[in-house]
Amino acid sequence: MTQSYVPKISLQNVGKTFTVRPTKDAPLGSTLTALDGITLDVAAGEFLTLVGPSGSGKTTLLDLLAGLTRPDTGKVLLDGKEVTGPGKDRAVVFQQYALFPWRTAAANVSFGLEGTGPDGKRLSRRERAERARTYLDLVGLAGFEDRYPHELSGGMKQRVAIARSLAYEPDVLLMDEPFAALDAQTREQLQEELLRIWRTTGKTIIFITHGIDEAVYLGQRVAVLSSRPGRLKEIVPINLGDRTRDGDVRSDARFVEHRHKVWALLHDEVLKAQQAGHTKILPDGTAPDETPQPISGKAA
Amino acid sequence: MSAPTLTTNTHSTTQTSVTSPTADDVTLRRSPAPAAGLSRIKSGLVNGGRALWRAGAILLFLLLWELGPLYLAPASTRVFLPPLHEVLAALGSLIANGQLQNHLGASLTRSASGFGIAVVSAVVLGLLVAWYGALDRFLNPLLEVFRNTAALALLPVFTLLLGIGETSKISIVAYAAFFPVLLNTIAGVRTVDPLLIRAARSLGLSNFTLFQKVILPSAVPTIFTGIRMAGTSSILVLIAAEMVGAKAGLGYLIVNSQMSFLIPDMYAGILAVSLLGLAVNYLLVGVERHFSRWRTAVGSRNS
Ligand SMILES: Nc1ncnc2c1ncn2[C@@H]1O[C@H](COP(=O)(O)OP(=O)(O)OP(=O)(O)O)[C@@H](O)[C@H]1O
Numbered sequence: 001m002t003q004s005y006v007p008k009i010s011l012q013n014v015g016k017t018f019t020v021r022p023t024k025d026a027p028l029g030s031t032l033t034a035l036d037g038i039t040l041d042v043a044a045g046e047f048l049t050l051v052g053p054s055g056s057g058k059t060t061l062l063d064l065l066a067g068l069t070r071p072d073t074g075k076v077l078l079d080g081k082e083v084t085g086p087g088k089d090r091a092v093v094f095q096q097y098a099l100f101p102w103r104t105a106a107a108n109v110s111f112g113l114e115g116t117g118p119d120g121k122r123l124s125r126r127e128r129a130e131r132a133r134t135y136l137d138l139v140g141l142a143g144f145e146d147r148y149p150h151e152l153s154g155g156m157k158q159r160v161a162i163a164r165s166l167a168y169e170p171d172v173l174l175m176d177e178p179f180a181a182l183d184a185q186t187r188e189q190l191q192e193e194l195l196r197i198w199r200t201t202g203k204t205i206i207f208i209t210h211g212i213d214e215a216v217y218l219g220q221r222v223a224v225l226s227s228r229p230g231r232l233k234e235i236v237p238i239n240l241g242d243r244t245r246d247g248d249v250r251s252d253a254r255f256v257e258h259r260h261k262v263w264a265l266l267h268d269e270v271l272k273a274q275q276a277g278h279t280k281i282l283p284d285g286t287a288p289d290e291t292p293q294p295i296s297g298k299a300a
Numbered sequence: 301m302s303a304p305t306l307t308t309n310t311h312s313t314t315q316t317s318v319t320s321p322t323a324d325d326v327t328l329r330r331s332p333a334p335a336a337g338l339s340r341i342k343s344g345l346v347n348g349g350r351a352l353w354r355a356g357a358i359l360l361f362l363l364l365w366e367l368g369p370l371y372l373a374p375a376s377t378r379v380f381l382p383p384l385h386e387v388l389a390a391l392g393s394l395i396a397n398g399q400l401q402n403h404l405g406a407s408l409t410r411s412a413s414g415f416g417i418a419v420v421s422a423v424v425l426g427l428l429v430a431w432y433g434a435l436d437r438f439l440n441p442l443l444e445v446f447r448n449t450a451a452l453a454l455l456p457v458f459t460l461l462l463g464i465g466e467t468s469k470i471s472i473v474a475y476a477a478f479f480p481v482l483l484n485t486i487a488g489v490r491t492v493d494p495l496l497i498r499a500a501r502s503l504g505l506s507n508f509t510l511f512q513k514v515i516l517p518s519a520v521p522t523i524f525t526g527i528r529m530a531g532t533s534s535i536l537v538l539i540a541a542e543m544v545g546a547k548a549g550l551g552y553l554i555v556n557s558q559m560s561f562l563i564p565d566m567y568a569g570i571l572a573v574s575l576l577g578l579a580v581n582y583l584l585v586g587v588e589r590h591f592s593r594w595r596t597a598v599g600s601r602n603s
């Protein structure tokens with residue numbers, strides 16, 4: 001950084017509109033504004049969590065940051081340069097892990113290392129395996145290199161996915177409800193580890209979640225989106241003091257206070273979203289249809 | 301395959317089986333040691349019984365084949381339905397004088413060439429059709445017509461145009477084997493999990509790399525299912541083609557023995573055909589399984 005401060009990520013009046021396929025009610029098709037006038041800066045090394053009712057455009061926003069789609073209005077800047085497509089300076093972690101089932105854990109982790117790197121160099125097979133091992137180690141999966149995804153539990157799969165996105169050393173980690181499909185204990189464990197990884201690697205992290213607790217626990221700031229069309233309702237800075245000390249941060253008075261603040265902000269929006277037909281998240285921050293999802297697709 | 305459509309898809313793909321809570325996430329789970337040898341003997345007996353039960357129908361059938369013509373059928377039918385040992389003897393002498401090997405060799409050469417041509421061309425065309433929507437819309441109606449025309453119905457056409465030599469036989473085999481591979485290749489590419497495509501795209505993969513590293517490997521098991529089906533149908537069609545006009549091959553052996561009234565030889569030929577079919581299927585099932593190892597997740601877990 002030279003003289004002036006350049007944020008790592010900068011959203012400037014970003015809007016995104018989808019055309020909706022014609023239905024019976026609207027035979028001509030219609031448009032849907034998913035995001036409207038989002039302006040937000042994220043500093044390098046910051047951990048920002050993003051909450052909002054279902055359908056408020058969180059995933060849409062993440063896609064824009066990842067470069068998978070382009071905004072209809074405004075600009076998405078990364079290091080001051082406009083994002084025009086996906087790149088290895090950013091990594092996405094999905095809720096459903098998105099591991100390649102035909103690759104072992106190690107081969108999944110080294111997926112992003114194949115081909116020429118940003119410096120134009122090509123890693124040898126040995127170097128890739130070495131790097132995969134390092135990152136599996138980092139997420140606590142040493143010794144699981146040769147397992148296929150179907151031989152791993154949900155928590156382990158998400159660890160592999162995190163290792164995969166860290167392995168090619170992006171500056172920015174974009175995470176879309178990465179822990180939503182996990183049980184409470186595993187989720188807590190992974191939150192802990194994510195914080196540890198964030199502290200040791202200094203990545204910029206944008207983390208989408210449905211859990212108010214999770215948002216307050218992880219984020220340095222919590223961005224709250226309004227119900228559709230997604231607008232930035234408020235950004236709540238979180239100050240929990242020294243988090244490295246022992247003790248239950250979640251029952252700390254400051255935590256409870258922040259939690260309530262975010263809850264209150266979300267409350268109205270969630271009601272609005274519910275009236276609009278989205279029921280994924282309740283005002284208390286729980287998401288009843290999140291846990292026992294029917295397994296669609298392949299039959300056993 | 302544009303990004304917006306994929307966005308909607310992520311919400312609906314809950315393809316992962318939600319596993320039960322795992323506190324011992326990272327610790328290796330050890331299976332409990334078996335209680336004693338007694339249970340092992342018990343399971344051995346059960347397995348043996350099961351194997352006997354599985355072979356039972358075959359054994360009964362062979363027994364019926366052996367004894368039926370001797371004791372149940374009137375003498376006149378016996379000529380047309382010789383008992384098993386006569387057929388086996390005929391098979392033995394066909395092998396001894398090298399005839400069977402000749403016919404088998406001729407059949408194998410034809411089916412392997414036709415099958416090979418079909419697999420290569422169908423996989424290539426299938427990948428193209430699945431990748432380029434316009435090509436699909438253009439070719440689909442025609443492919444639909446051909447696919448639903450029984451290969452053997454076209455046998456006279458092949459014979460008229462290509463003669464009764466090897467070319468026509470290899471061509472009809474290739475034709476019959478082509479469609480299962482083509483359709484499965486297309487289906488395999490179509491059913492790639494869109495989430496995986498998103499994940500790969502987010503890494504900035506080019507179309508070609510995406511195809512090579514995500515779409516193709518993910519489609520491989522489905523393609524091999526098509527290849528296995530093609531193997532079966534290529535033998536089926538070949539035997540029929542050889543029965544109509546050929547100077548060698550298992551189909552020819554069967555028809556020729558019938559016409560020369562060498563009934564045991566005829567049955568020996570039939571037996572050879574079914575053994576060949578079994579062997580080919582077994583082989584291809586093995587290959588298919590090898591390439592879909594990573595997909596066998598769901599069923600085998602709670603065994
Ligand atoms: N490709 C698309 N075409 C049409 N509409 C879309 C598309 N993608 C998203 N939408 C719509 O845009 C809105 C925002 O979707 P998005 O997936 O970003 O919500 P979200 O905040 O991630 O929701 P959730 O919390 O349920 O994941 C939704 O109403 C959705 O129906």
Ligand SMILES: [Mg+2]
Pocket residue numbers: 058059060176
């Ligand atoms: Mg979402």
